[in-house]
Amino acid sequence: xxxxxxxxxxxxxxxxxxxxxxxxxxxxxxxxxxxxxxxxxxxxxxxxxxxxxxxxxxxxxxxxxxxxxxxxxxxxxxxxxxxxxxxxxxxxxxxxxxxxxxxxxxxxxxxxxx
Amino acid sequence: xxxxxxxxxxxxxxxxxxxxxxxxxxxxxxxxxxxxxxxxxxxxxxxxxxxxxxxxxxxxxxxxxxxxxxxxxxxxxxxxxxxxxxxxxxxxxxxxxxxxxxxxxxxxxxxxx
Numbered sequence: 001x002x003x004x005x006x007x008x009x010x011x012x013x014x015x016x017x018x019x020x021x022x023x024x025x026x027x028x029x030x031x032x033x034x035x036x037x038x039x040x041x042x043x044x045x046x047x048x049x050x051x052x053x054x055x056x057x058x059x060x061x062x063x064x065x066x067x068x069x070x071x072x073x074x075x076x077x078x079x080x081x082x083x084x085x086x087x088x089x090x091x092x093x094x095x096x097x098x099x100x101x102x103x104x105x106x107x108x109x110x111x112x113x114x
Numbered sequence: 115x116x117x118x119x120x121x122x123x124x125x126x127x128x129x130x131x132x133x134x135x136x137x138x139x140x141x142x143x144x145x146x147x148x149x150x151x152x153x154x155x156x157x158x159x160x161x162x163x164x165x166x167x168x169x170x171x172x173x174x175x176x177x178x179x180x181x182x183x184x185x186x187x188x189x190x191x192x193x194x195x196x197x198x199x200x201x202x203x204x205x206x207x208x209x210x211x212x213x214x215x216x217x218x219x220x221x222x223x224x225x226x227x
Binding site: 051102 | 145147149154155156157158159162169170172202204206208213214215216217218219220221
């Protein structure tokens with residue numbers, strides 16, 4: 001079982017729709033969760049962090065965390081073509097050694113179509 | 115406020131050579147982490163430096179080594195390069211006292227021929 005799993009996609013949504021990106025993680029003791037956006041050929045850019053169960057909203061983005069189910073998701077409302085990118089889920093403290101390292105999923109490619 | 119800066123942006127080396135990559139953290143940050151990202155994969159943790167010491171290490175061979183300087187900048191060294199070392203190398207900086215939220219530099223793309 002991978003430590004952090006994401007569907008690689010591509011996930012295609014029409015402009016203006018809600019995009020839903022999902023991530024599961026293996027280590028129950030993980031406490032910190034992050035979503036990064038990565039455009040092709042660029043470096044990851046932090047979008048959201050979440051530490052407690054429930055929802056956290058920032059503009060068009062909402063992160064959702066369910067520690068009991070070991071599940072974290074990212075919703076993007078009113079999707080725009082500029083949202084087309086790979087979205088990386090990252091978990092801090094997963095696996096051997098835990099600590100401050102981030103363990104990433106392979107990313108979900110999102111395509112927002114006109 | 116300068117973000118995380120990395121140099122060089124691109125590098126081409128041949129097998130067996132050695133390479134040094136450099137990173138300057140975001141102003142006010144004291145912790146530097148290095149990641150390797152192969153094409154189509156998520157970043158893989160190499161190691162993290164804090165107070166000039168390696169605090170944590172991922173599953174990478176000893177050919178990968180690093181250093182942190184008193185001004186918090188950092189270097190990643192890779193010896194005896196292999197073709198499989200070709201990747202985007204990312205530096206992330208964070209502040210230990212502030213949840214260590216990591217911000218990435220633009221990366222160095224290394225090609226080993």
